[in-house]
Amino acid sequence: MITIVGSGRVGATTAAFLMFYELDNEVTLIDVIKGLPQGEALDLNHAAAILGKSVRYKGSNDYKDMEGSDIVIITAGLARKPGMTREELAGKNAEIVSSVADQVKKYAPNSIVIITTNPLDAMVYVLYKRLGFPRNRVIGFSGVLDSNRMAYYASQIIGIAPESIIPVVLGQHGENMYPVPEASFVYGKPLTEFLTQDQYNDIVKKTIQAGADITSLRGFSSNWGPAAGLALMVDSIKKNRKRVFEASVYLDGEYGVKDVFAEVPVVLGKNGVEKIIELSLTQEQKQKFMQSIEAVRKNLTQVPPQYLK
Numbered sequence: 001m002i003t004i005v006g007s008g009r010v011g012a013t014t015a016a017f018l019m020f021y022e023l024d025n026e027v028t029l030i031d032v033i034k035g036l037p038q039g040e041a042l043d044l045n046h047a048a049a050i051l052g053k054s055v056r057y058k059g060s061n062d063y064k065d066m067e068g069s070d071i072v073i074i075t076a077g078l079a080r081k082p083g084m085t086r087e088e089l090a091g092k093n094a095e096i097v098s099s100v101a102d103q104v105k106k107y108a109p110n111s112i113v114i115i116t117t118n119p120l121d122a123m124v125y126v127l128y129k130r131l132g133f134p135r136n137r138v139i140g141f142s143g144v145l146d147s148n149r150m151a152y153y154a155s156q157i158i159g160i161a162p163e164s165i166i167p168v169v170l171g172q173h174g175e176n177m178y179p180v181p182e183a184s185f186v187y188g189k190p191l192t193e194f195l196t197q198d199q200y201n202d203i204v205k206k207t208i209q210a211g212a213d214i215t216s217l218r219g220f221s222s223n224w225g226p227a228a229g230l231a232l233m234v235d236s237i238k239k240n241r242k243r244v245f246e247a248s249v250y251l252d253g254e255y256g257v258k259d260v261f262a263e264v265p266v267v268l269g270k271n272g273v274e275k276i277i278e279l280s281l282t283q284e285q286k287q288k289f290m291q292s293i294e295a296v297r298k299n300l301t302q303v304p305p306q307y308l309k
Contacts, residue, residue: 002023003029003069004028005100007037007040008079014230015044022055038060066108082216104131116230121172124139126308129308140173140249141226142247143247144247151163166184168180178291181204236268237268243267245265246264247266264276264279265279
């Protein structure tokens with residue numbers, strides 16, 4: 001069974017994508033708002049009937065209903081509003097994430113947990129500390145979205161399909177993320193060889209600002225992109241595909257960094273994070289990566305200390 005905690009836009013959209021991929025016969029939606037997860041589940045069950053999908057949805061306000069889940073996706077938390085950075089949500093969402101973590105630990109102690117709550121790298125750290133799970137089973141969603149946003153913007157300039165680009169975005173999921181077009185490739189050829197300096201700068205800027213642009217345009221943060229990325233991550237775990245994605249994971253010496261979560265390339269399989277891939281970075285790239293890491297650490301200082309133990 002797959003459980004999604006949070007039945008807002010990201011949670012509900014993710015539930016729909018899980019249906020299209022038929023990644024499990026049972027999907028449970030949990031939310032503190034009475035009626036919301038039940039209503040979403042009913043609507044999704046109708047959609048499954050129309051599409052002929054063998055997925056059954058259940059909506060609940062009781063965390064006990066996640067019992068037996070092998071994957072838990074946490075989308076709960078206060079949403080980002082226009083003009084607000086992901087970092088501003090740190091103190092408010094830490095309490096929510098800690099509370100959810102206690103329930104996951106109680107009812108789904110063997111699950112792999114993926115979280116989308118912002119500020120992502122700080123919240124997945126809170127989750128990791130609270131759960132006490134092995135690091136391979138605690139994953140921050142972010143890199144799939146950030147890297148493919150960069151691939152999209154680059155594809156529009158050079159005139160190829162986004163999936164033909166192997167994109168790299170490292171570090172923080174936030175205003176200090178580090179897009180690395182020079183470490184990204186099109187069939188072995190560096191992405192930078194297709195770009196002018198102005199185009200390079202434009203792609204980096206748009207990748208960093210993508211979430212804020214969506215929020216500014218429509219008044220609420222993205223849900224379709226995150227849901228699509230979450231479905232692919234769950235697919236790789238459920239089917240043990242061992243696909244390489246970028247995700248925010250706990251670093252314990254990799255990239256010369258310890259005790260922090262950050263976006264890096266990883267292999268996802270039945271055990272969660274099967275392997276962390278360390279890229280060979282130049283001195284300049286290492287410096288920029290470390291600047292992004294420092295932004296993550298700074299964000300953690302905004303989290304009340306009781307949630308970091």
